[in-house]
Amino acid sequence: MNSLSERDQKSIWHPLTQHKLHPETLPIVKAKGALLYDENGKTYIDGIASWYTAMYGHCNEHIIAKVQQQMQQLDQIVFAGFTHRPAIDLSEALLELLPDNQQKIFFSDNGSTANEIGIKMALQYHFNRGEKRGTIIAFENGFHGDTFGAMSASGLSVYNGPFEDFFIDVKRIPTPNPKNIEEVVHLLTQIIKDHKVAAFIYEPLVQGANAMHMYPACCLNRLLKICADHEVITIADEVMTGFGKTGTTFASDQVTIKPDIISLSKALTAGFVPMAITSCTQKIYDAFLDDSVGKAFFHAHTYSANPIACAASLAGIELLNSEVIQEKIQTIIASHQAFNERIKNHPKVTSTRQTGIIFALDLAIEMDRYGKKRYEIFDFFMQRGVFLRPLGNTIYISTPYVIEISELKQIYQAISELLDSL
Structure with missing residues (x-):
């Protein structure tokens, strides 16, 4: 054989x-x-x-026991029009851990789609309010995933080469540090002035795929303040940094200005099964509430909020809090x-x-x-x-x-x- x-x-x-x-x-x-x-x-x-x-x-073993128990109760159910206790329990548990401004949880399958959803939320947020903004700002050499929106925001050409002609409009700025912060602030301000900017997506404190490049929270905070002052939606990609790796539960806990949207995956389910979430503020969510069906967020994944994945995540959070x-x-x-x-x-x-x-x-x-x-x-x-x-x-x-x-x-x-x- x-x-x-x-x-x-x-x-x-x-x-x-x-x-x-x-x-x-x-x-x-x-x-x-x-x-x-x-x-x-x-x-x-x-x-x-x-x-x-x-x-x-x-x-x-703690996670295995929780997952086995869930498998015997409810394995999979469509999440459009249905709900279930594991998803509700997990959403409540996550909102207890996430920054206080986060109010809603949207489920998907992996880190790329979590960021894809965040980008789409930001673009449609402005669209629903009657303002077309099509530019995204991202850091040089960042990485946000392999789907097209997430890939567009990523700056590592080794991943992107054959596809760059098909990307959404992204303007890049250097990651900030005490030496270049004034230059980065000026560049960010100029981009916002010259373009209709919808969102700024970033990996807070640590850029994983960019050889674990690290930068200080105080510098990031200055950029987030500028975005907040200009109605630029901020998206924190915490797919890698989330759940304790940076010394706090989320890297965003170390920044004063909290993001409008946060994407999570990887350690979310403790490595057991694929799942991701994109959380957002009430302000983002409310922009999609309307008598017009066309203003709803039409994005779905077959395994959104899979009960088994939710059970693994809840068990992981119990361990993290221990x-x-x-x-x-x-x-x-x-x-x-x-x-x-x-x-x-x-x-x-x-x-x-x-x-x-x-x-x-x-x-x-x-x-x-x-x-x-x-x-x-x-x-x-x-x-x-x-x-x-x-x-x-x-x-x-x-x-x-x-x-x-x-x-x-x-x-x-x-x-x-x-x-x-x-």
């Missing part, structure tokens, strides 16, 4: 993969806590929580800080940065984002039982909250060995 890898190569097209250069994939047959197990029984520490999703650990998980988050933050002190002056490290449990360092080598050297570094870590995905010459860590200290030390050791080997 053919191996899982051989069977995979015959039938599957993987994401973010040039199969001619990298045809092989590693079969994972089991996961528990922060560990992944391949078909040969070798273990790997999941240093990125499987793209920032399994924050409470793989196959968490004293145990909050203590573990603080332990990871302190551990990263100690590791940073050890390696920040290494000759092969050009810079380090940390926001909450997200830690990143830049290697003092030139390399392409998906070039040969990147794969060599990936393999270097995997040989040492550590799963990390370099973003070009950036190595980052965003582990499950339940990771053991010994496992965290193994990640640090693998990175230290890499630095010494370069």
